Amino acid sequence: MKFTxxxxxxxxxxxxxxxxxxxxxxxxxxIAKSLCSRRLSIGADGIMFLDSTKSEAAYKMHFFxxxxxxxxxxxxxxxxICRYGFEKGLSGKKQIxxxxxxxxxxxxxxxxxxxxxxxxxxxxxxxFPLEYDGTKHNCSYVELGNPGLPHLIVEFxxxxxxxEKKLYDIAKGLRKHKMLSKGANVNLYFIDxxxxxxxxxxxxxxxDFTLACGTGAGSIGFTxxxxxxxxxxxxxxxxxxxxxxxxxxxxxxxxxxxxLTGPTNIVCEGIVLDEDLSY
Numbered sequence: 559m560k561f562t563x564x565x566x567x568x569x570x571x572x573x574x575x576x577x578x579x580x581x582x583x584x585x586x587x588x589i590a591k592s593l594c595s596r597r598l599s600i601g602a603d604g605i606m607f608l609d610s611t612k613s614e615a616a617y618k619m620h621f622f623x624x625x626x627x628x629x630x631x632x633x634x635x636x637x638x639i640c641r642y643g644f645e646k647g648l649s650g651k652k653q654i655x656x657x658x659x660x661x662x663x664x665x666x667x668x669x670x671x672x673x674x675x676x677x678x679x680x681x682x683x684x685x686f687p688l689e690y691d692g693t694k695h696n697c698s699y700v701e702l703g704n705p706g707l708p709h710l711i712v713e714f715x716x717x718x719x720x721x722e723k724k725l726y727d728i729a730k731g732l733r734k735h736k737m738l739s740k741g742a743n744v745n746l747y748f749i750d751x752x753x754x755x756x757x758x759x760x761x762x763x764x765x766d767f768t769l770a771c772g773t774g775a776g777s778i779g780f781t782x783x784x785x786x787x788x789x790x791x792x793x794x795x796x797x798x799x800x801x802x803x804x805x806x807x808x809x810x811x812x813x814x815x816x817x818l819t820g821p822t823n824i825v826c827e828g829i830v831l832d833e834d835l836s837y
Contacts, residue, residue, distance in 0.1 A: 559837070561593070562642060563600060563825040566634030566672075568769025568799020570825070572605040573642050577617070581607070585837045591626035592835050599832060603761065603768050606635050608642070615656035616649035623763025630659040630677075630707040633772020633818045634802075637672040640664030641822045659703025673819040676776045677703025684785060686710070690731040697732075698785070699742070700777040702816070708742040708762070709777035710735075717748045717756060729760035729767065745774040747795075755782070756796045769799025776816040779804030784814075 559581070562573045572593050574581070581589065590605040592598075604623050611618040619639055621629040636655060643649040644666055651666040655674075663675040681701035688697050688710075698711040710732060717725070729744045747757040757778055759771035779793035783806050793804040805817040 559830040560827070561600065561830055562827045563602065564638040564642065564822060565799075565825060566637050566770065566772065566822050567797060567802055567820050569632075569634040569771060570602045570769075571632075571635050571638055572600055572602045573639060574605065574607050575646070576607045576609045576620075581837055583620070586620055586622055587626040587628070589835065589837055590622035590624070592832065593830065594624035599835075600830075603764050604629065604632060604635060606632075606639055608639060608648075611656045613654075613656050613661065615654040615661055616643055618656040621657070623761070625763050625765060627763045628658070629763055630705055631657045631662070631703055631773060633674060633676055633774075633776055634770055634820065635772070636662055636664060636674045637772065637818065637820060638822050640666070640672050640674060641670075641824070645824075657703070659705060659707055667819065670821050670823065671819060672822055673817055674772075676773060676816040676818055677707065679780060679814060679816070680704050680706050682780075682784070684781070688732060688735050688737055690728060690735065695732065698781045699738075700780060702773055702777065707773055708738065708740055709774055710738070710742040710744045711778050711781045712744060712746050713748065714746040715748050717746050717758060718750075725758075726760075726767070729758075730765070733760055733762060733765075743771060743774055743777075745771070745778050747778050749787075754796060755788075755793065758798060767798075770797040770802060770820075772802060772818045772820065775802040776804055776818050780806055780814060780816055 607620040686699040744760040759774035775795040782788040
C-alpha cells in the first residue's frame, strides 16, 4: 500500500490514493488506527483516503482521526490534500474537494501555501459559558458544515503560563462536557500585549493537543470577528506548529465564508510493509 506523509503547520497526515489502492471503505477505520500509531507505525494526527466521486468535485476526501473515528472535515488536511491533488496531476490550481460536511474549494497560492474555503458555519452560539472543575470558562460554540464539525472557543489567559498537565486536564474535561451532545474540539486562545492571537487545540479523535488545527483556527477567527474583538475581516492565529491566516467574507446569501491559508510540507512517500496490518 503506497502512502504520502504530509503536514500543514505541524498537523500531520497520511494520504492514500484509494482510486489506485481500491481498499474497501469498511477497512478505513482499522487502517487509520494502525498507521497513525506514533510508535508502532508511520504516525499521524489523521489519515485521508482520496477516492473518486460522482459530484462536481475532483475527488472525495475520507478523513479519519488517529483513534480510528471518522471525521467530518479537516482544514489543514484539506489544504494538504489540495497540494497532493495538484502535484499528482489530479486537479488544477483551483479545485473542489468533497467531504462529509459538504464541498470545499481549494486554491494554490504558491508552491507550499494553499488556501481552502471551510464549510460554512451552521451553528454559532456567541455566549456559551461552561463550568469545569469549579471554574466557569468564557466560551463560544461553532459548528462548520452539515453534519456540523463542533468547535468550542475558549478565552484562556493562562494558556502560556499553565503547566501542560493541567492544561491537558482542562481541555479534556471541556472536550467531553455534558453540555456538548457530540463533544467538541477545544480551542484555547489568548491575546497578548501586542494584540497577537495565540491558540492551542485539543482535537476530538486525536484526544490530545495537536500542533495546529485549521478548522479550529477558522472557528477562532470567525468568533473573534463576530464578537467585535478583532476589527476587520482578517485574523492571524499563532499555533505551536506555525501561523494560520483566516479571512472572513460575507457572500450574497448573507452567511460568512471562512478562508484558511497556511503552509504545507511533503515529508515522505513510501510503501506500507506492516506484517501485522491486514486489509
